[in-house]
Amino acid sequence: MGKKGYLGEFEHIVLLALVRLGGEAAGRAIYEEIDRLASTSVAITAVYVTLSRLEKKSYVSAKLSAPTPVRGGRATKSFRIEAAGLAALQRSRQQLERFWDGVEIGSEAEGR
Amino acid sequence: MMPPVWAGCLRVLLPPRLRSAVMRDTCTTFENLEARLGRRAALRWLRSQVRGAVGPSLRHRLESGAVPMRHIRCAVTSLGADVRQAVRGAVHQPGFSVAVVLTLGLGIGGTVAIFSVVDAVLLRPLPYLDAERLVRVWESNAMLGFLEDGPSPANFLDWEARNEVFDGIAAWWPETAIYKSADRAEQLEVAHVSGDFFRLLGTEPLLGRLLSPDDAVGSWYDNSGNHYGAEPLIAVSHQFWSSRLGADPQAVGRVIEVNRVLWRIVGVMPASFALPRADIDLWNSWDLGARARSTAGQPSRDSRFLGVVARLREGLHMSAAQLRLDALAAALATEYPATNAGWGIRVTPLSGQLIDPARRPLGVLSGAVGLLLLTACANVAGLLLARSTARRGVGVVGDVRHHDLRQGPQPEIFLPYAQNPYPALNVVLRTRPGEAPSIAAIEALVTEINPDQPVHSVVAMRELVAATLARQRFAATLLIVFAGIALLLTTVGTYGVVAWSVSRRVRELGIRSALGARSSEVRVMVVREGLGLGMMGVLMGLGASLLLIRSLDGLLYEVRSDDAATRFIVGAGLLVVTAAASYLPARRASAVEPTEALRSE
Numbered sequence: 005m006g007k008k009g010y011l012g013e014f015e016h017i018v019l020l021a022l023v024r025l026g027g028e029a030a031g032r033a034i035y036e037e038i039d040r041l042a043s044t045s046v047a048i049t050a051v052y053v054t055l056s057r058l059e060k061k062s063y064v065s066a067k068l069s070a071p072t073p074v075r076g077g078r079a080t081k082s083f084r085i086e087a088a089g090l091a092a093l094q095r096s097r098q099q100l101e102r103f104w105d106g107v108e109i110g111s112e113a114e115g116r
Numbered sequence: 117m118m119p120p121v122w123a124g125c126l127r128v129l130l131p132p133r134l135r136s137a138v139m140r141d142t143c144t145t146f147e148n149l150e151a152r153l154g155r156r157a158a159l160r161w162l163r164s165q166v167r168g169a170v171g172p173s174l175r176h177r178l179e180s181g182a183v184p185m186r187h188i189r190c191a192v193t194s195l196g197a198d199v200r201q202a203v204r205g206a207v208h209q210p211g212f213s214v215a216v217v218l219t220l221g222l223g224i225g226g227t228v229a230i231f232s233v234v235d236a237v238l239l240r241p242l243p244y245l246d247a248e249r250l251v252r253v254w255e256s257n258a259m260l261g262f263l264e265d266g267p268s269p270a271n272f273l274d275w276e277a278r279n280e281v282f283d284g285i286a287a288w289w290p291e292t293a294i295y296k297s298a299d300r301a302e303q304l305e306v307a308h309v310s311g312d313f314f315r316l317l318g319t320e321p322l323l324g325r326l327l328s329p330d331d332a333v334g335s336w337y338d339n340s341g342n343h344y345g346a347e348p349l350i351a352v353s354h355q356f357w358s359s360r361l362g363a364d365p366q367a368v369g370r371v372i373e374v375n376r377v378l379w380r381i382v383g384v385m386p387a388s389f390a391l392p393r394a395d396i397d398l399w400n401s402w403d404l405g406a407r408a409r410s411t412a413g414q415p416s417r418d419s420r421f422l423g424v425v426a427r428l429r430e431g432l433h434m435s436a437a438q439l440r441l442d443a444l445a446a447a448l449a450t451e452y453p454a455t456n457a458g459w460g461i462r463v464t465p466l467s468g469q470l471i472d473p474a475r476r477p478l479g480v481l482s483g484a485v486g487l488l489l490l491t492a493c494a495n496v497a498g499l500l501l502a503r504s505t506a507r508r509g510v511g512v513v514g515d516v517r518h519h520d521l522r523q524g525p526q527p528e529i530f531l532p533y534a535q536n537p538y539p540a541l542n543v544v545l546r547t548r549p550g551e552a553p554s555i556a557a558i559e560a561l562v563t564e565i566n567p568d569q570p571v572h573s574v575v576a577m578r579e580l581v582a583a584t585l586a587r588q589r590f591a592a593t594l595l596i597v598f599a600g601i602a603l604l605l606t607t608v609g610t611y612g613v614v615a616w617s618v619s620r621r622v623r624e625l626g627i628r629s630a631l632g633a634r635s636s637e638v639r640v641m642v643v644r645e646g647l648g649l650g651m652m653g654v655l656m657g658l659g660a661s662l663l664l665i666r667s668l669d670g671l672l673y674e675v676r677s678d679d680a681a682t683r684f685i686v687g688a689g690l691l692v693v694t695a696a697a698s699y700l701p702a703r704r705a706s707a708v709e710p711t712e713a714l715r716s717e
Contacts, residue, residue, distance in 0.1 A: 032141040045161070047168025048141050049126075052134045053176040081137055 011096045017042070018054045019063065019085060019093050028084040031055060055083055063089030118146050118162060126166050129173045131180070138169075222601055223489035226594075230482045245318025246427070250466035251434065253285065253424040253441075257459050264462065267424055269404040270417035271448065271456070272310075275424075278444060281437040284316030285426040287404065288392050295397075296373040297360065301568060304356070305395050306374065308402035314351075316427045317391065324368035324383030327351050331382075332401035336410075341376025345406060350379035354387035356397040374398060392423050418455040425466060438463055481594060483664075488598045495609035544577070603693065606653075610697035614646045618701040625705050626713020635706035642705045646698025647691060654687045 011019065021037040022029055029037075035051045058064045064083045123139070130138055142165055150158035206213040244250055254264040255271065267275065272287045279285055286309060293306040311332035319326070327349060334345030350372070352361070361367045370381050379400065390396075404422075408415040428437055441461040449456040545558065562569055618625070625638055661683065 031137055032144065035141065035145075045164050045168070047165055047172060048145070049130060049134070049138050049165070049169035050172040052138050052141075053131075053172040056134060056176065057179065080140075 010099065011092055014050065014054050015058060015063075016093070016096055018051060018058065019089055022064065022083060022085045023090075023093065028082060030080050030082045034083065058089065059083075061088070061092075062086060063092055118143055119159070122159075122162050122166055126169055129166070129169045131173055131176045133180075134176070220489075220492050223485065223492045226485040226598065227482075227489050230485050234482055244466075247466065249283075249428045249430070250317070251426050251428055251437075251463045252466055253426050254462045254464070255420055255459050256462040259458050262420075264464070265420045266422040267461075268417050268420045268455070269408075269415040269422065271420075271459075272422050272424060273405055273415060274448060275444065275461070276310075278447075280444075281429055281432055281440050282426040283429055284312045285424065286310045286313035286316055287422040287424045288313060289422055290392055290396060293375045293398065295360070296568075304374070304397040305393070306398040306400060307392055307396045309399050310402060310404055313399075313425070316425070319386065319389050321351070321383040322354060322357075322386045323365070324351075324381070326383055327399060327401045332403050334406045335401045335403045336407045337375070337377050339375075343377045344410065345403060346401075348377050348379045349382045349401060350374065351383045351385055351399040352381055353385055353389070353397050357384045374400075391425065417452055426463075428463075434463055434465070484595050484598050488602050491602045491605055495605050603690075606690070607693050607697045610646060610650065610694050611700060613649070614642065614698045615701035615704070617645070618642060618705045621705075622708055622713050625708045626710045629706075629708060630710035630714075638706040638708075639699075639702040642702035643695055643698045646694055646702075650691050650694030653694075654690050657690070658683060658687060 017038060018034060021034050021041075025033055025037055031048075031052055034055070035046065035048050038046050038051065055064060055066070059066055064085055066081050066083050068081055123143075126142065127135060127139060142162070146158050146162055149161050252264075253267070253275070255267045256263045256265065266289075267287070269287075272285075276285050288307045288309040290305055290307045293304050294301055295304045309327065309332075311327075311329035314326035315329065331346055331349050335343070335348075336345065337343040337348070352367070352372075357363060357367055361370070364370070367384060368381055371378050372381065373379075385399070405415055428434065441463060445456075445459060445461040449459060628638060629635065
C-alpha cells in the first residue's frame with residue numbers, strides 16, 4: 005500500500021499489466037499477463053485483492069460484462085484503468101526514475 | 117476438476133466479495149494447466165495458489181474493515197462493558213463479590229498447589245539414569261501372604277552371582293545410627309549399601325565421588341566400632357552436608373564418627389537423591405558376605421530384610437526378566453528347600469514403588485480441588501446467567517471425605533533387648549500418675565546413666581500417634597476445608613438464584629397477595645421452589661457419588677464407601693441448607709405490598 009499518491013510494488017505491477025492489456029481487461033487476463041512476465045509465481049487472490057484496493061482508491065473501475073453465452077454462464081467482471089490510476093502510475097514512474105538517475109548497479113559492483 | 121480439499125481450503129480463505137471471481141478463475145486456469153502440463157503440475161500450481169491466498173485474504177479483510185476488525189472492536193467494546201458491569205456489581209454487592217473472588221482464588225490456588233505436588237510426585241521422571249529400566253526385586257510367598265518381602269542376604273548373593281537379566285543389582289538396608297560431633301551425639305538414618313548401588317543408579321554426586329564396588333570389598337563393622345575390610349568410607353546426603361557440615365565445599369575428605377567408627381567422607385549426594393528413602397543421611401558400603409566369611413559361617417538365608425534395586429538389561433522387557441527369575445527362584449527352592457520352598461522372585465518398576473503409596477490420596481485431593489473450582493465457576497456462571505436472563509441454575513457438590521489408616525498390621529517378631537543389643541533404640545516411659553512428663557528430667561536421668569548416650573525426640577505418646585497420621589490428617593483437613601467452601605458457595609448460590617427469581621416476580625407475587633394469598637403461603641411457595649432445585653441437585657450429586665465413590669475405596673476409615681446413612685445425612689443436610697438459603701428471599705417475597713408490586717414494572 006503506497007503512501008498517498010504513490011503505488012505499492014504490486015499495485016504498480018497490476019496497473020501496468022492493465023495498461024499493457026489496453027487499459028481494460030478481465031481479472032484472469034490481468035493475472036495471466038502478470039504471471040507471464042513475473043519471475044515468481046503470483047496468487048490469483050493477490051491480484052483480485054489488489055484490484056479491489058485500487059478500485060477503492062478510484063484508480064480502476066469495475067463493471068460486469070454480459071454473461072457468457074453458455075448454460076449457467078455468469079457475468080464476468082472487467083477492470084478499466086481510470087485517469088487517477090494513470091496519473092498515479094506516472095507519479096510512481098517519475099519518482100522511481102528520479103531515484104534511478106545516475107545509478108548504475110552494474111558499474112558500482114565492478115568498481116568494488 | 118480441482119480436488120475438493122484444496123478448492124474447499126481456498127474457498128474458506130477467500131473474502132466473500134472476491135470468492136466467486138477468484139474461484140472461477142482458479143478453476144479455469146487449473147483446467148488449462150492440467151490439459152497443457154499434466155495433473156501433477158496443475159496440482160502444484162493449485163497448492164501455491166492456496167498458500168498465496170492466505171496473506172492477501174487476511175489483509176483484504178482487515179483493510180476493508182470487514183469481519184475481523186469489527187469483531188476485534190466489538191470484543192474490545194464488550195470487554196469494556198463487562199469490566200464496567202463487574203465493577204458496578206462489586207460495588208453494589210461487595211460481600212458477595214468478595215466471597216466469589218475468595219472462592220475462585222482458593223479454588224485456583226488449591227488446584228495449582230495440588231498440581232505442583234502431582235507434577236513433582238507423579239509426572240516428573242525419577243532423577244536416575246534411564247529410570248525406566250530400574251526395578252525393585254522382591255521375594256514373594258503367596259502362601260504366607262508376603263507379596264513383596266526383602267530378600268535374605270544369602271538369596272541376594274545368589275541372585276547377584278547367577279544374574280542373567282540385570283546390568284547391575286544392589287541391596288541395602290537402612291539402620292538408625294549414632295552420629296557424634298564435637299559437642300553432642302545424635303541419631304541419624306544410615307543406609308548400608310552393597311557395592312553396585314550407586315553405579316547402577318547412575319546419579320552424579322554433588323561433590324567428590326560415589327562409593328564404588330571396590331570400596332565395598334570385605335567391608336562391614338560390628339557394634340563395638342570395629343570396621344573390617346577396606347578403609348571406612350561414607351557418602352553424605354545434601355541435607356546432612358548443609359545442616360551438619362555447614363555446606364562446607366571442602367567436606368570431601370573430612371572424617372566423621374558414626375556408630376563409633378571414624379569414616380572419611382568421599383562424596384556429597386544431590387538433594388534429589390532419595391534412595392532408599394528421602395530421610396537417609398548417610399550411605400556406607402557393606403559387603404554382605406564378609407561378616408559370615410569372617411567367622412567361616414554362611415550368610416543368613418531365612419532372615420529377609422534387604423531392599424533390592426536392579427537395572428534391567430537394555431531391551432529386556434520386565435515380563436521376560438520375570439520369567440527367568442521364576443526359573444531362578446525354582447532352582448533356589450530346590451537347592452534350599454528348608455528356607456526357599458514356596459518363595460518366588462518378583463520384579464516391580466522402581467517408579468511405581470516410589471510413587472504408589474502417594475498416588476491415591478493425591479488423585480483424590482486433585483479431584484476435590486478440581487470439583488471445588490468447578491463448583492465455584494458453575495456458581496458464578498449460574499448467578500450471572502440468572503441475573504441476565506432470570507433463568508435458574510444451582511450447583512451442588514457431593515461431600516468428599518478422606519481417611520487413610522494405610523496398612524493392616526504386619527506380622528512381626530519381637531526380641532528382648534538383651535538378646536539383640538542394638539546401638540539405637542526407642543524407649544517408652546510412663547510417668548507416675550499425677551506427674552507431668554518433663555523432658556529435662558528424662559535427659560538428666562539418661563545422662564546420669566551414660567553421658568555418651570544421646571537423647572533426642574522426646575515426645576508424648578499421643579503426639580507420636582498423631583504424627584504417624586499427620587499426612588492423612590492434613591489431607592482430610594484440606595478436604596474438609598474444600599467441602600466447607602463448596603457448601604458455603606452452594607448456599608450463596610442458592611440464595612442468589614432464589615433472590616433473583618423473587619425480584620423478577622415481584623409483580624406476580626404482588627398480584628397473588630392482592631388476590632388473597634397469605635404471606636405464609638407465598639413464603640412456602642418460594643421455599644418449595646428452592647427445595648425443588650436443591651432436590652434436583654442432591655439427586656444428581658447422589659448419582660455422581662455412586663459413579664465416583666470407587667475412587668475412595670481403601671481410603672475410607674470406618675466408613676464403607678456404599679454407606680447409605682452417610683449419603684442420607686449429606687443429602688438431608690444439603691436440603692436444609694437450601695431451605696435456609698431460600699428462606700431469606702421468601703420472607704422478602706411475602707412482604708411485597710400489592711400496590712408497590714403493581715407499580716414495579
